[in-house]
Amino acid sequence: MKDFLKKDTPKTPLIQMEYESGYFLISGRSIPENSIEFYRPLFEWLDEYNTKPQSKTQFDVRLEYFNTSSSKCLVEVFRKLEFLKASGHEVEVNWYYEEDDEDMQESGEDFKEVIKLPIHMHILEE
Amino acid sequence: MKVHSEVDTLYQKMRGANGEELFAFKGMMNDDILGEILSRVEDTLSEYESLMKLQRRINVIAVEILQNIFHHFEGVDSTTVNDPSHNVVMFLLSKGKDAYYIIAGNYVPIETAEFLKEKIDSINNLSVEELKKRYRKVLSNGDFSEQGGAGLGIIDIARKSGQNLDYDFITNDNRNSFFTIKVSVPV
Numbered sequence: 001m002k003d004f005l006k007k008d009t010p011k012t013p014l015i016q017m018e019y020e021s022g023y024f025l026i027s028g029r030s031i032p033e034n035s036i037e038f039y040r041p042l043f044e045w046l047d048e049y050n051t052k053p054q055s056k057t058q059f060d061v062r063l064e065y066f067n068t069s070s071s072k073c074l075v076e077v078f079r080k081l082e083f084l085k086a087s088g089h090e091v092e093v094n095w096y097y098e099e100d101d102e103d104m105q106e107s108g109e110d111f112k113e114v115i116k117l118p119i120h121m122h123i124l125e126e
Numbered sequence: 127m128k129v130h131s132e133v134d135t136l137y138q139k140m141r142g143a144n145g146e147e148l149f150a151f152k153g154m155m156n157d158d159i160l161g162e163i164l165s166r167v168e169d170t171l172s173e174y175e176s177l178m179k180l181q182r183r184i185n186v187i188a189v190e191i192l193q194n195i196f197h198h199f200e201g202v203d204s205t206t207v208n209d210p211s212h213n214v215v216m217f218l219l220s221k222g223k224d225a226y227y228i229i230a231g232n233y234v235p236i237e238t239a240e241f242l243k244e245k246i247d248s249i250n251n252l253s254v255e256e257l258k259k260r261y262r263k264v265l266s267n268g269d270f271s272e273q274g275g276a277g278l279g280i281i282d283i284a285r286k287s288g289q290n291l292d293y294d295f296i297t298n299d300n301r302n303s304f305f306t307i308k309v310s311v312p313v
Contacts, residue, residue: 010165031164031189033157065186068194068278075265101179103186103286110258114266 001052004045012038013063017045022054027062035069039076046080056090057081062124065104078115085117093119132296133231133304137216140229145222148174155215155232160192163217170219175226183286184219184226184311191307192217194279195242196232212302225289225313231306239295239303245280246307250290257285287311 001019008014013028032038059081066074078093085091095111097104105121112119137152149170151163167188171181196215212233220227234242252260261281284291292308 011161031186031193033160033193065182067186067189068282071265071282072278098178100177101182103179103183106258106285110262110265113262 001048004042006042013066015042017042017049019049019054022057024057024059025062026060027064029064030066030070030074032067032070035067035073039070039073043073043076043080046077050080050084053084053089056092057084058092058094060094060096061108062096063104066107071107071110074111075114078111078117082116091117093117094122095119096122096124098124132298133214133216136231136296136304136306140216140218142220144218144220144227144229147218147220149219150217152214152216154213155196159215163192164188167217167219174221180226180311180313184228187228187283187286187309187311188217188219188230190279190283191228191230191309195283195307196230196234196305216306221313225310228309228311229306231304233302234305236297236301236303239297239305242280242305242307243293243295245277246291246293249280249284252284254285254288257281261285283309 003019004015004017006012006015008028011029011031011033013026013030016023016025018024059077061074081091081093093115095108097108108119108121112121133152137150141147141150149166151166153159164185168181168185171184175181175184192215214233216229216231218227218229220229249257249260261278264278264281280291287309289310289312292310293306295303295305297303
């Protein structure tokens with residue numbers, strides 16, 4: 001299976017999903033007009049990944065900020081990873097935020113509350 | 127243009143009413159202009175505000191208002207966007223002594239104005255803790271309707287602002303209202 005790679009733009013994040021290593025990264029900003037359209041290829045890739053996943057999947061989230069329609073899509077991504085975990089695979093999520101950025105800290109805590117996955121919070125030193 | 131005279135009056139009244147004006151726009155709205163407003167806001171903030179977290183907070187509130195609450199609804203009544211008499215948006219960013227102010231106005235169908243009014247009223251009544259709970263509930267509820275999407279946007283803005291959201295609307299025909307929202311972001 002091929003990796004899923006998308007370069008970042010001023011409105012959309014870098015997405016790097018490596019099949020062999022099971023390492024997933026999303027970073028930058030996510031404020032596309034049409035988030036569902038933007039994230040759909042990623043959803044499809046993840047559905048395929050879930051049919052032959054690695055034993056361990058690590059997902060690092062290093063977002064600067066995102067719109068609420070992207071947050072809905074992130075929930076969708078996390079739901080797919082929840083499914084993976086429920087079927088006995090190891091899944092770990094790392095949520096990074098800058099030390100004084102209460103908004104991104106809060107967002108991480110929102111997902112932690114809503115998603116049944118171990119989400120580890122990490123402070124980025126400025 | 128005569129049809130926009132109320133909007134012109136409102137725009138002139140808002141300009142300079144909330145401290146130093148950092149950015150002001152009134153005119154037609156489309157995807158390119160939306161993108162242009164957002165990038166001008168971003169450039170302005172990187173010049174005026176040294177705190178990154180405040181820059182981000184204001185940027186994302188601007189995104190949410192323009193993309194989700196307003197632009198979003200133009201799809202609901204597709205005639206609105208193509209009708210020059212109702213395609214005018216205003217957007218102002220200013221800085222007072224204690225806060226930044228974002229004021230944005232746009233024509234929306236009357237029902238949308240009512241929906242936004244009810245949403246904002248109900249959200250203004252919530253405590254910080256209740257807002258958090260409401261946000262998390264909407265976030266976890268799988269699918270969300272067009273209007274639910276704007277609902278999440280309003281909750282997000284309210285949480286980031288930490289203040290009550292001000293709004294107003296002018297209705298002078300039986301289809302559309304010019305809806306204005308004002309968000310303050312304490313420094």
